Amino acid sequence: MNNLKDLVRRNRSYRRFYQDITIPEYVLESLVDLARLSPSARNAQTLKYFISCDAKTNELIFPHLSWAGYLKDWDGPAQGERPSAYIVILNDVNISDTYFCDDGIAAQSILLGAVEQGLGGCIIGSVDRLKLQKALKLPRHLKIVEVIALGKPREEVVIEDVKDDNIKYWRDENQVHHVPKRSLEEIIVKCSGKEE
Structure with missing residues (x-):
């Protein structure tokens, strides 16, 4: 239990990162695999994942996110402190319009896996979903649920x-x-x- 409790304690909402420390695609895939193995309501498995770890795609994602609502005088991480990767959680409405609590379970699995690897992240629910959907050229049947920002924590x-x-x-x-x-x-x- 102590190992799990330690992971949970270290799994904070990090919002500033060492942007130049990259996360390889295979690491993101391993984190998505943790989500894939997690429980799913009705075992419907409606969630899909868009991963990004290259600077160009990250720049497409960043402007569509809002950061830290309680910090009114902070517009989000500055250049150099931005996430070096993202996992966009999507719901495949061709399977079901309803994903129940699967997104929370998947996000927690992803973030605990990230912490275990010395990384950190933040679940971002305040997303301009329509603009991000268009920027990423995602098919219409994949609806953005939330975005997980990832990187090596700088705070x-x-x-x-x-x-x-x-x-x-x-x-x-x-x-x-x-x-x-x-x-x-x-x-x-x-x-x-x-x-x-």
Whole structure:
């Protein structure tokens, strides 16, 4: 359990990377393979994956993503700090319009695999899907669900306790990224034996 817990703790939402440290295509394929092996609702396996690890395609993807909604004064990673790879998670509507929670399971498998290899990433749900679909020339039956940005992390991300019920992540003067987490006691619901 300690190895898994360590991977989960190190699996933070990294948003700044060493852009010049490339990720080979075979590494991305191995991460997608982890997603492929993960559980799928009804075992429908509706998800497909577009992978990118070349600078030209990465430049097509980057402008269609929004970064860190709580950091209002930050427009996203600067040149040199951008992801060196992406995995775009797609739903094949020819199989089913519904992918249930498969995307979350697949994304977690991908990111845990990335952390295990000394990489990090961020699931990005704020995507201009139609423009990105067009930029990548994806067929219409493959709908963008989310994008996973990947690279060698260039930032430190720390977990801390939630204070005053404030769950917003923030950066300090040293650009350390702080992520408040609710306590285990707060999130476990115990049965009182009485109806409310």
